[in-house]
Amino acid sequence: MTARNDILAARAEALAADIDLDPRYDDDGFLVDDPDGDQLDRSERAALRRVEGLSTELQDVSEVEYRQLRLERVVLAGIWSEGTVEDAENSLRELAALAETAGSTVLAGVVQRRNRPDPGTWLGSGKAAELREVVIAEGADTVICDSELAPSQRRALEDVVKVKVIDRTALILDIFAQHAKSKEGKAQVELAQLQYLLPRLRGWGESMSRQAGGQAAGGQGMGSRGPGETKIELDRRRINSRIAKLKREIVSMKTVRDTKRSGRRERQVPAVAIAGYTNAGKSSILNRLTGAGVLVQNQLFATLDPTVRRAETPEGRLYTIADTVGFVRDLPHQLVEAFRSTLEEVADSDLLLHVVDGSHPDPEAQITAVRSVLADVGATDVKEIVIVNKADVADPEVLERLQRTEQHCLVVSARTGQGFEQLRELISRELPKPEIRVDVLLPYDRGDLLSRMHDEAEVLSTEHTGEGTRVHAKVGQRLAAELTSYAV
Incomplete structure (x- = not known):
């Protein structure tokens, strides 16, 4: 490994030494319009930068053979076009975590x-050839690129590196396909996969042909010509039919979800939604608040199917809290569209708990990525509280910085319980409160109304009398209408 790195470094130095330093031309020989514009250091342009600490290959020899039978062995490739080198390496480390979640060995x-x-091979032909050498030396069978490739770029890069090439979007879709459990989740993921696949269908030679005629029909000539479809056209038609069917199914499932949501609205139960970057600890926070028992794993996209649970404020007011799918930088637009009905839980909530991983190297980038997706689903008007999780392992300076930059921010630890008393009080304070004051005398046989007042209203006082229970409370408009006949 070290020897090969030395070889690559030596090649880079030789290349840098041989390049004509004429500032009018770039490394690929193209004329630069403005030589004083956005220039890159030549030594950086001439070499692939190795990112350390990504390998997930097992060292235990007894497990290696088993792992190699089941898992793909991958090399990651990224392009650093903006930001710092730390940003580029953090992006590749996130890609490594995604690959490991999908079941690969990095x-x-x-x-x-x-x-x-590069519009052709994405990396450029020279660097693609160097990537081929890395693939051979590592014994890899797959290359994963840290962006979405055009179909032509993926094919051209595959032709150079001689192994399977997938992009970031395909990797995320694969993870979603593995983790979806509910019928709705599976339908949403399949829809996103088919929308991604449709422009990437590829045919090879005569094996794909379903048409015949003239010389192409082997000399059979007249009588052999027909209106047949090529196999790629047939595949495209079948995919379009399947996409239309999935969209209809998702709409019908959305109707069920909307019915449940409208039922909660009619009962005027406030709604809280938990959103945030994947693996930030959203499910852990839901479990800590409600005891929901939702799956918690130190893994990206462990939660795909939304979970809605009942919870109570310290004063006993009932509200619902929903755990949603995690977001990620450059979340494929196919997934945003497919999961739009699920993400409406966030847009229709009264309060948003935006969970941030305080131990992440760049939590501000996570916040930006999440807010970008929230804007896509129309959830920008929901009242937001930033919950910085994992305070027990985060850098105190990072926590202080986030508290300074975010207006409504609370630091917690789902693992230790730190900050959760303050979180419960904050939720109680920020939820919309009923405003209509009532003074009613409820007969003892209307315990259902008394129970609803305790669940939905802000009870100010109760008094048990010979005729019934007298209650002073603040209630919502719908409940106030039902209590009119019992007003004192």
């Missing part, structure tokens, strides 16, 4: 410094 990762991706 062997190595490289970053190439470029102004923009």
Whole structure:
């Protein structure tokens, strides 16, 4: 490994030494309009930068053979076109975590410094050839690219590296397909996968042909010509039919979800939604608040199917709290569209708990990525509280910085319980409160109304008399209408 790195470094130095330093031309020989514009250091442009600490290959020899039978062995590739080198390496580490979640063994990762991706092979032909050497040396069978590739770029890069190439979008779709459990979740993921696949269908030669005629029909000539479809056209038609069917199914499932949500609205039960970056600890916070028992794993996208649970404020007011799918940087737009009905739980809530991983190297980037997706689903008007989780392992300076920059911010630890008393009080304070004051005398046989007042209203006082229970409370409009006949 060290020897090969030395070889690559030596090649980079030789290349840098041989390059004509004429500032009018870039490394690929193209004329630069403005030599004083956005220039990159030549030594960085000339070499793939190796990112350390990504390998997930097991060291236990007894397990290696088993792992190699089941898992793909991958090399990661990224392009660093903006930001700092730390940003580029953090992005590749996130890609490594995604690959590991999908069940792969990460062997190595490289970053190439470029102004923009190459329109042909994404990395450029020279760097693609160097990536091929890395693949051979590591014994990899797959290359994962840290962005979404055009179909032509993926094919061209595959032709150079001689192994399977997938992009970030395909990787995330694969993880979603593995983790979806409910009927709705599976339908949403399949829809996103088919929408991604449709423009990437590819045919190879005569094996794909379903048409005949003239010389192409082997000399059979007249009588052999027909209106047949090519196999790729047939596949495209079948995919479009399946997409239409899935969209109809998701709409019908959305109707069921809307019915349940409208039922809660009619009972005027406030709604809280938990959203945030994947693996930030959203399910752990839901479990800590409600005892929901939702699956918790130190893994990306462990939660895909939304979970709605009942909870109570310290004063006993009932509200619902929903755990939603985690977000990620550059979340594929196919997934945002497919999961739009699920994400409406966030847009229709009264309060949003935006969970942030305080131990992440760049939590501000996580916040930006989540708010970008929330804007796509129309959830920007929901009252937001930023909950910085994992305070027990986070850097105190990072926590202080987030508290300074975010207006409504609370630091908690779902593992230790730190800050959860304050969180419960904050939720109680921020939820919309009923405003209509009532003074009613409820007969003892209307215990159902008394129970609803304790669940939905703010009870100010109660008094048990010979005729019934007298209650002073603040209630919502619907409940106030039902209590009119019992007013004192």
